[in-house]
Amino acid sequence: MSNNVLTLSEDKKRTIALKITTYVVSILLTIMILTPLYYMLKSTFGEEVKIVHGAGDNTQIVITPREHSITLKEFKALFTRGDLIGFRNSMFVTCLSTFLNMYFSALTAYAITAYEWKLRAAFEKFIIVAMMIPSTVASIGFVQMCYRLHLINNLTMLIIPALATPMTVFFIRMYLKATFSREIVESARLDGAGEFRIFNQIMLPLMKPAIATQTIFCFVASWTDEWVPRIILIDTKKDIFTLPLAGSYQGGALLMFLPPIILYIFLSKHIVEGIALGSVKA
């Protein structure tokens, strides 16, 4: 009996020790992650921060402080014309490609889950293989295709390919596997709803958590993507470039990090349940 009590209190001690360690590690990590953001904002508002490559392997920093607080005129001057054009193009590309990505990935995942077609198992295997090989591997072929179709320096090629993203399909499929119920579909059919209507009005809202989660990740990935714009938007004289290419260090940086934060604020409450349900194996 006494032995039992002893082990219980020992367990409690260990739990508390672990708890403290977890808090300490998390707080340290948060500090290490958030301090750069402070410096980032500081440099956005006019303080000069520079990397200097020192002798050999070393890197060093030089910070020139700002003398007075920022005025409205100076604030306006932070945004160059390039920033605004880049912002407009980036917004256009990212919103459209994220929308296409989400809608058609959900449609594809639904097709795999709801209907028993012959090639279904093979198609699911194909999705798994395709998600493990990113499209960046085929960049050369992609650029050559753009040249042939005369779509180089054209935003279309940043948008359309997002329609087929195996990674998102797999994720939504994982979620559907756990939550899909055939009864809902069947009763909707009895009420005379067509298949497209069932998907758009009944299934799509049910997939909301998984879609919200993927929207955040895909929006951020597309918003910050440098690789594809860099290889296909090569004529810098035209007004066709995205924000990461504009390369401005002041207003551009502000415009760069605001949209993902706003999106995160709206969608973050879905993240937990979204993936939480997604991992239960049906």
Add this chain to the structure above:
Amino acid sequence: MSRKNHLERHYTKWGYIFVIPFVVVFLIFSFWPMASTIYYAFCYLKHAGNTNPELLTTIGKPWYQNFKEVFTAKSFWDAFKNTIVFFLASTIPEWLLAFWLAAMMTDRRMKIKGRFLWKTAFFFPKLVAGSTLGYAVLDQIISVVFQGSGYTMAAFMMNGFGFREKDLEFLTSVQFVIILTTLFMHFGITFIYAIAGITGIPVEVFEAAEIDGANRAQTFFRVTLPSMRPMLFFITVVSVVDGIGMYDIPSLFGPFDTFRRNLTLMMYMEKQAFAGSYAYDKASAASLVLLAIYILMSGIIYFLFLRDKDEARLKKLNREKERELARSI
């Protein structure tokens, strides 16, 4: 019953209809570029905007010319080595940290508070620091942290443990900063997915493990990890795709570092195909190497996470039984 079957068959055509957009776009924008990249690796195709590939054998060169050029270049091997080193050195600590923290934060007995806040904080770098500026400052700060605290710590340690200042110099090297930055940028994603995977496991499973007297480590390795296999697979794929295709963080240190300390395979590809002589053919050969790495990694991941081991073992047993039966007859 036959009526139901008939009904099901009536609806199956919608399965095909719904995947048509995906299949068409995938074939045009992913499969076709992939196939042509493989073809270009055996062609002569140089100069910006040239869209006229000529097969190497038709212009009197050996078919392996591009591969030979790639494999004999020292810069390629530097890029190869860097990519693997950066990937392993950033992913392994990232995983250990992310999974340990995720397990702690979801532990029912510990009741850690503010999980949502931690998640947001850890995901923040990825969310905001996507700009060139963000990365740059992240790098700077990390090197400042290490120059400042690193050297003071060094002063402490040098007396007792026989460290010299030179031993700690790697902390400010380009490679170390790249690895650390990558770790921080990617840590949040792994953490969020890991938490989600663990919270998706029914509570009863953990209760049963607790009643059976499993300790934390046993619970984690024997219960938690096997129960979240699909999510684990997803996390691994995300890590591998992002890690091997690493490009934007290393390229901050300049595309043409003379010592090639930051050169990755993606940067090598860019340097070949989109600068200088625009050697699309050589870059295609290099991307086939990248493809080979991905296929190898994917195979390993697939057999680790998605193949049902018990089922495979059952099949093997059945086969052995059949053989024995055949022999006895």
